[in-house]
Every structure is written in structure tokens, then in C-alpha cells.
Amino acid sequence: MATYKCESCPLRKKYEEKPKSFAGRFWRWHINFCPGWKAYFTHLPEAEQQALREKYSFTKYSK
Numbered sequence: 001m002a003t004y005k006c007e008s009c010p011l012r013k014k015y016e017e018k019p020k021s022f023a024g025r026f027w028r029w030h031i032n033f034c035p036g037w038k039a040y041f042t043h044l045p046e047a048e049q050q051a052l053r054e055k056y057s058f059t060k061y062s063k
Contacts, residue, residue, distance in 0.1 A: 003039035032060060 006012065018024050031037040041049060042061055052058060057058035 002039075002043065004036065004043070006037055006040040028056065031056070031058065 009027070011023055011030070014021060015024035015027045020030070028060070031041075038061065041052065042057075049061075053062070
């Protein structure tokens with residue numbers, strides 16, 4: 001089973017704490033093209049993907 005750093009990413013944590021901060025906005029922008037995030041996101045079960053889509057207003061990689 002693969003492990004992904006996205007689960008414990010320091011920038012993601014900053015987004016969780018303060019989404020409007022520079023680091024938080026940078027992380028949110030970054031996930032739109034990050035190959036690591038794509039690998040992490042697409043390996044998740046559909047229910048978890050949907051939860052992240054709603055949580056982060058993330059529309060990429062929709063089926």
C-alpha cells in the first residue's frame with residue numbers, strides 16, 4: 001500500500017488552520033496541478049474523494 005505525504009503535508013495543515021493565509025492559498029492553488037496530490041486523491045475511495053471535493057471546493061479528477 002502506498003503512503004502519501006499529502007496526508008500530513010505542512011502546507012495542507014496551514015490551509016486547515018487558516019485557509020486565507022498565503023500558505024493556505026498557495027496549497028489550495030498547488031493541488032490543481034500537483035502530481036503527488038493527483039496520485040493521493042485518485043487512490044482514495046469515491047466517498048473520501050467526494051468529501052475532499054466538498055471540503056476544498058475541488059473539481060478536478062471528477063468522473
